[in-house]
Amino acid sequence: MDNNILIFASNNRHKAEEILAVTGDQYKIITLKEAGIDIDIPEPYNTIEANASGKSKMIYQLTQQNCFGDDTGLEVEALNGEPGVKSARYAGDQKDFDANIDKLLSKLDDKENRNAQFRTVISLMWNDKEYLFEGMVKGMIIYERRGANGFGYDPVFIPEGSYKTFGEMTLEEKNLFSHRKKAVDKLMEFLKQQ
Incomplete structure (x- = not known):
């Protein structure tokens, strides 16, 4: 097992780009495709934590390689x-x-309260043990799409402290607020201590 290689248990290239923008070259993070794994991991659970956990455990069982x-x-x-x-x-x-x-x-058409938050949970399988890291960003849902960057709900979500939607931000700007970056930062902090 190579402790400098981490498999990212996902086929989502947008997520992979966001994560690689945070981790740089401290660790070699490879996607499922780069690891030669051609499966679509199901998300059958009713919590974000359980879905994250299911993905990392499935890939760890398959490869015996540290992954998240x-x-x-x-x-x-x-x-x-x-x-x-x-x-x-x-x-x-x-x-x-x-x-x-x-x-x-x-x-949300008839709702005045537009408060929302994005929450990311990362499940790391590291040397046969699981560790969880969470990142969150609060903000609001606007009434119409703005911006073509990012993915998912990015064009309608404005994080607290900004006037732009995630869809209007560059990746660098998004990472000043991003829930995913906050979770990845905690992951990287953990890895530095290993």
């Missing part, structure tokens, strides 16, 4: 935490970003 998985959810106050763990499949199993945003905006 993540799951992220957008939690909207006025919708009792929806879409939450179902964020990627909010409008159906096809994982259509535009359809998900349409459904969210329609459900």
